[in-house]
Amino acid sequence: MTTPNSYTTGPDERGHFGNFGGRFVAETLMPLILEVEEAYDAAKNDPSYQADIDYYAKHYTGRPSPLYFAERLTQEFGGAKVYFKRDELNHTGSHKINNCLGQVLLAKRMGKTRIIAETGAGQHGVAAATVCALFNLPCIVYMGATDIARQAPNVFRMKLLGAEVVPVTSGTGTLKDAMNDALRDWVANVESTFYIIGTAAGPHPYPAMVRDFQSVIGREVREQMMEAEGRLPDSLVACIGGGSNALGLFHPFLNDQDVQITGVEAAGHGIPTGEHAASLTGGRPGVLHGNRTYLLQTDDGQIKDAHSISAGLDYPGIGPEHSWLNDIGRVKYVSATDKEALECFQLCSRLEGIIPALEPSHALAHVRKVAPDLPRDHLLVMNMCGRGDKDVFTVAEALGVEI
Amino acid sequence: MSESRLERRFAALKAEGRGGLVTFTTAGDPDYDTAYKILQRLPEAGADVIELGMPFSDPMADGPSIQAAGLRALDAGMTLRKTLEMVRSFRAEDDVTPIVLMGYYNPIYSYGVDAFVKDALDAGVDGLIIVDLPPEEDDELCEPAVAAGLHFIRLATPTTDDARLPKVLTNTSGFIYYVSIMGITGTKAASGDAVRAAVTRLKGHTDLPVAVGFGIRTPEQAAEVAAVADAAVVGTAIVEQVKAGLGPDGLAGAGLVDGVIDYVASLAQGVRAARQG
Numbered sequence: 306m307t308t309p310n311s312y313t314t315g316p317d318e319r320g321h322f323g324n325f326g327g328r329f330v331a332e333t334l335m336p337l338i339l340e341v342e343e344a345y346d347a348a349k350n351d352p353s354y355q356a357d358i359d360y361y362a363k364h365y366t367g368r369p370s371p372l373y374f375a376e377r378l379t380q381e382f383g384g385a386k387v388y389f390k391r392d393e394l395n396h397t398g399s400h401k402i403n404n405c406l407g408q409v410l411l412a413k414r415m416g417k418t419r420i421i422a423e424t425g426a427g428q429h430g431v432a433a434a435t436v437c438a439l440f441n442l443p444c445i446v447y448m449g450a451t452d453i454a455r456q457a458p459n460v461f462r463m464k465l466l467g468a469e470v471v472p473v474t475s476g477t478g479t480l481k482d483a484m485n486d487a488l489r490d491w492v493a494n495v496e497s498t499f500y501i502i503g504t505a506a507g508p509h510p511y512p513a514m515v516r517d518f519q520s521v522i523g524r525e526v527r528e529q530m531m532e533a534e535g536r537l538p539d540s541l542v543a544c545i546g547g548g549s550n551a552l553g554l555f556h557p558f559l560n561d562q563d564v565q566i567t568g569v570e571a572a573g574h575g576i577p578t579g580e581h582a583a584s585l586t587g588g589r590p591g592v593l594h595g596n597r598t599y600l601l602q603t604d605d606g607q608i609k610d611a612h613s614i615s616a617g618l619d620y621p622g623i624g625p626e627h628s629w630l631n632d633i634g635r636v637k638y639v640s641a642t643d644k645e646a647l648e649c650f651q652l653c654s655r656l657e658g659i660i661p662a663l664e665p666s667h668a669l670a671h672v673r674k675v676a677p678d679l680p681r682d683h684l685l686v687m688n689m690c691g692r693g694d695k696d697v698f699t700v701a702e703a704l705g706v707e708i
Numbered sequence: 709m710s711e712s713r714l715e716r717r718f719a720a721l722k723a724e725g726r727g728g729l730v731t732f733t734t735a736g737d738p739d740y741d742t743a744y745k746i747l748q749r750l751p752e753a754g755a756d757v758i759e760l761g762m763p764f765s766d767p768m769a770d771g772p773s774i775q776a777a778g779l780r781a782l783d784a785g786m787t788l789r790k791t792l793e794m795v796r797s798f799r800a801e802d803d804v805t806p807i808v809l810m811g812y813y814n815p816i817y818s819y820g821v822d823a824f825v826k827d828a829l830d831a832g833v834d835g836l837i838i839v840d841l842p843p844e845e846d847d848e849l850c851e852p853a854v855a856a857g858l859h860f861i862r863l864a865t866p867t868t869d870d871a872r873l874p875k876v877l878t879n880t881s882g883f884i885y886y887v888s889i890m891g892i893t894g895t896k897a898a899s900g901d902a903v904r905a906a907v908t909r910l911k912g913h914t915d916l917p918v919a920v921g922f923g924i925r926t927p928e929q930a931a932e933v934a935a936v937a938d939a940a941v942v943g944t945a946i947v948e949q950v951k952a953g954l955g956p957d958g959l960a961g962a963g964l965v966d967g968v969i970d971y972v973a974s975l976a977q978g979v980r981a982a983r984q985g
Binding site: 319327328329330331332333334335336337475476481485488489492493494495496590591592593594595597600602604605606607608 | 764765766767768769771772775782787788789812813814815816817818819839840841842844845862863864865866867868869872876887890891892895
């Protein structure tokens, strides 16, 4: 494959990143997908839309989030200088709010009166419910029954925020099934409803749109690192489920060839066991949820269930732009197991006083692997994309502790 | 090239002055042998065109009944390769009833588009309905399938407006499938007036036969649709007959095939009673 001159020009007009992406949806949705694309293109060029996003990002979300030098972990690892991008400090506790604000403002512009969303860990559901409360829109969140059981605090948060949480029992009752049911709702309610997809996946224009909303993360890191160290970072690390936090951090650096970029998938019980959520490491290209991307699937093209201790990474696919970045070799994709993530969840809590979500605990597991062998002047930025309050019950159970 | 089975069948229906019955069942539901027995007997029960569902783990446009049918088939070991085998066996006994495969793209993409098109033709498949391949993705499967001689049947919906219809009709052949409601399969039915208006609108854009489906459950509803459209499509209600024939162990009960076939026969009688004016 040839190396492109720029890594940031995609997608093309059909929503393709190389061979990935596209618009694989039922005819009922197609006119609406085109309408969303048109509305987003118009909004992007409207300064008042960007001003609205900036206003709420600053005054409601609390942006910019700090770039924090994790001194004790740096000492512990004894190598690279480790920085955290603190998106867990955002209102609602994760990066998800960045995307939800952008999309809800678009829905308002389009005159939509009803919001639906899917959620895995519940972080996106909480963020969607939050912006719907703020903008006075009814919000219906589809959530797998399995995830509802393991993310009870977030379910209650969504209800407090006024959202209706619909348990999804089809399939295995996790994120992919929630997305199926959200799409089914959308097909039946296209006229009134805007679907706030939570990650940089789905039919075009969602992967590009979600990436754009999350790219504020990387843009801030560029400025903050210049301020702190007078130069760009040497490497970036982020966890990947659908991959929106990672793309948000990576995208503004893709054309900086000297910046090494690594995405960390969830290896669950380990890739060889087959019980994992690592689409790039353990899957192959296929078509699901409106886009072509790497998927966990059987020889017959049936989608397999993912496994991860982290509900937010428990998805058998990945955003199409990641599939492309993988194939052209610009980003390196690795994986971390449940066990490694659990260890780093505890390590970070004890050494930094930051309880990370299980999702970025996977990223930290990779940092723990590579940082010791890197020089002390190596600047490494890890996206701390969510806080771990929601995970304390899961972690307690995994550690055999009764709360 | 001579007319296809689908073209001959719709021409014959027109000559008879009646609308047709298009039946949907899922290949391999609840198991291969039972599904094949149903398939073999559909023509005698009065199915004019057979839609055979290719099971998929994540059928995003289907309601609970067809989702469950697909999972029953997959649990019993159904694959796309076996679906094609089933068509090949049927074709050895029946060379006139058109078979259209309906499903989602990923199993075909996984199989390999060129290999699938070739094997489907060899097996005796007449057409394809692929729910998640809109005209915007025609170069994926539609163009190679049409070039090889398969019909590519497109869905038109209430959201497909007059500006978009020509795009949907391009590369569509055999018939056009009008989805009469906004929603997933098996949830609600459109009114007779709405169907009539929609068929009139479609006929203004194409000479292709128009089949209407989604939400048809009774012989009376089938008759009402067949009176104004070229065919009525029934899926969910037939698939629910399969479920009704399962034993407590979830396996096919003794009367399952008869139950499904009797139900299809009642639909066919309804359709045949509704002669078009």
